[in-house]
Amino acid sequence: MPNKEMLLIPGPTPVLDEIYEALSSETYAHTDPRVVKTTLESLEMTRKMFNTNGEVFIVAGSGTLAMEMALVNTVAPGEKILVLSQGFFGDRFIKLAESFGIQVDVIKSEWGQRVCAAMVESKLEKGGYKAVTVTHVDTSTGVEADLATLVPLVKKYNALFILDGVCATAAIAEDMGRDYGNNAKIDVVLTGSQKAIGVPPGLAILAMGPEALEARAAIPRVSAYYADINNWLPIMKDPTKYFATPAVNMLYAYRKAMEIVHAEGLDNRYARHLRLGQATRGALSTYGLKPLASEDVAAPTLSCILYPEGVNDLAFRKALGAKGMVIAGALAALAGKAFRIGHMGNVQLADLRKAIGLVGEALQEQGLTVDIPRALAKFDSFHV
Ligand SMILES: Cc1ncc(COP(=O)(O)O)c(C=O)c1O
Numbered sequence: 001m002p003n004k005e006m007l008l009i010p011g012p013t014p015v016l017d018e019i020y021e022a023l024s025s026e027t028y029a030h031t032d033p034r035v036v037k038t039t040l041e042s043l044e045m046t047r048k049m050f051n052t053n054g055e056v057f058i059v060a061g062s063g064t065l066a067m068e069m070a071l072v073n074t075v076a077p078g079e080k081i082l083v084l085s086q087g088f089f090g091d092r093f094i095k096l097a098e099s100f101g102i103q104v105d106v107i108k109s110e111w112g113q114r115v116c117a118a119m120v121e122s123k124l125e126k127g128g129y130k131a132v133t134v135t136h137v138d139t140s141t142g143v144e145a146d147l148a149t150l151v152p153l154v155k156k157y158n159a160l161f162i163l164d165g166v167c168a169t170a171a172i173a174e175d176m177g178r179d180y181g182n183n184a185k186i187d188v189v190l191t192g193s194q195k196a197i198g199v200p201p202g203l204a205i206l207a208m209g210p211e212a213l214e215a216r217a218a219i220p221r222v223s224a225y226y227a228d229i230n231n232w233l234p235i236m237k238d239p240t241k242y243f244a245t246p247a248v249n250m251l252y253a254y255r256k257a258m259e260i261v262h263a264e265g266l267d268n269r270y271a272r273h274l275r276l277g278q279a280t281r282g283a284l285s286t287y288g289l290k291p292l293a294s295e296d297v298a299a300p301t302l303s304c305i306l307y308p309e310g311v312n313d314l315a316f317r318k319a320l321g322a323k324g325m326v327i328a329g330a331l332a333a334l335a336g337k338a339f340r341i342g343h344m345g346n347v348q349l350a351d352l353r354k355a356i357g358l359v360g361e362a363l364q365e366q367g368l369t370v371d372i373p374r375a376l377a378k379f380d381s382f383h384v
Contacts (some may be wrong), residue, residue, distance in 0.1 A: 006351045009328040010139045010167060010302035011195035015212055015253075022256035023249050031240050031297060035248050038255050039239040044068065045258035046205060049266065050189055051177035054209040057232050058254065060247035063166040064194030069189040069227045070162050071133075073208070073213070074215040077101035077223060079130040082123055084115045086145065087138030087195035088331045089164065100223055105129070110290040111141050112304070113332065117149050124157040129189075130215070131160035136168035140331040142304040142340070143293045144172065148180065155184035160212055161190040169205070170261050171196035171273040171301045172342045176209050186214040193250065196273070196301055197213060198345035199257045202250045244316060260346065272384070273300035276343040276352065279382035281305075283356045283371035284341075285361055286375045292338060301344040311366050319362040325355055349384055 003146070007014050017022075028035050039058070046056045075081055080103040083093045086191045090108070095229055097104040107123060109115040113201065116335060124132075133206065134145050147163075154161045161184075163175050169191040176186045186209070193203035208216070222228045227242060235243050261269060279302040281291050292304040313329055313336045320327060330338035343352055358381050360372035 004324075006355055008283055008341050008343070008352070008355055009193075009326055010340050010342040010344075012028055012201050013195055013198055013342055014347050014351070015198060015200055016260065016346045018260070019346075023200070023253035025206040025249065025252050027248050030246050030248055031242065032125050032224060035246070038251050041237060042251055042255045042258060044206065044295040045255070045262055048338070049058040049174075049258070049261065050207040051175045052207050052209055054176065054207060054213055055199055055229070055233065055236065055237055057208075057229060058251070059204050059232060060202060060244075060250065061204035062201060063164075063204060064092070065227065066093070066166070066190035066192060066206050067164060069094065069098055069204065069206045069229060070188045071102065072222045072224045072227055073219070074160050074162065074188060074212050075130045075230045078217045079103065080105065082107065082120075082132045084120060084134050084137075084150070085109070085131060085147070086135055086143045086278045087111055088140035089138050090133070093164075099105050100131040106189050109143070110273070112143060114143060114146055117146070117153060117161075120150070121153055124153065124324065127157065127349070129157065129159040130314060131162050133162045133164065134163040136172060136174065136302050137299040139167040139302060140334070141292055141338070142302050142303070143297050144168070144299040145192050146297075147186070151180040151186055152182065152184040155180070155182070157279065157350045160187040160215060160216070161185070162190070165189045165191040167299070167301050168355050170194060170269065171199075171297075172268055173266070174208060185209060185241065185246040189219065193254055193257075195342070196344040197254070197261070199253045200252065205253055233278065239278050270300075273344060274345070275382050275384045276300065277303065279379045279384045280343045280352060280356070282382060283375045283379035284359065284379050287360060287368070287370045292334070302340055302342045304338050306341045307339070308368065311363065311368070313337070313339065316366060318363050319365050320358055323358045323361070324357050350363050352384075
């Protein structure tokens, strides 16, 4: 099934035909050896992507379920976490923690900026945090968290490092085996299927390193059932067993997507995303459009772009929709003042290039003078 629209929102992202084909394969019994094989191979390729010797879980649900699994399996009610929030999805951890009776402190950055590491350290010094949550790329702002600074800082104070990879996994390295100094490692990565992995929405993915698994073992009873990894662990080890019916067809699609990720090569994929982000922002800047995040903190996966004076958000996005291209509006206080464009996963280069031209046309329709050939030349200069 060819993609009818250029889906350039920050997820779900365009789905390749071979992934659609896998998705529409015959549905076998969830305990059928062919499904068991698909599950085990999917787990193995995910383990390889995160470079972890811990445990990996793939369950039916969205990224928010993966956030919930990460939290309830590592932090008991009454314990305290520190949320580092760089936007809307960072804030989601606050609501989750509150829902489960977990105490929560927050450090928020200005939207478009990173949290201040010195502020993080002064909070951590006071102690008592079981875990720190970090959103790798906050989809509301297009800011990428600085793992090289944050991982060693958090681990210095013996808190678990929980990383929300929903808008980063498979596009930016999330290497749980990497030593960031003094054996500081990422403890948990949680993610969803629908962004840079390139599968339709519907799978929650969680990787737990050794310290995170120890934390689960120390919690007598988590306040969840479906999200309790102890119910899933036997299934992930032996998918012939049953806990809750797995999303069989989504697993077919996910395995295919993982094959595509590894065939491209992780490093190549990460480098491609860097170039895609730079090329998209570079080209759009020739129209006078300014990204919310400065280039040194801007994410490879999506960009939040501020409208110049005089551009109407709804009319602009409607005009693009009429040309077959879908982008997203901005969230919260930025609604109406910016748009968000995804450049991740299996998005085709030709589509992204075409999108640059269409954005130019939509701006012209709003009365702006823009030079489309110049924008395309800028895009091409990044040799994506
Ligand atoms: C960074 C981030 N975290 C979490 C979520 C929540 O994922 P979902 O909408 O799949 O529940 C999203 C959704 O866009 C996200 O971008």
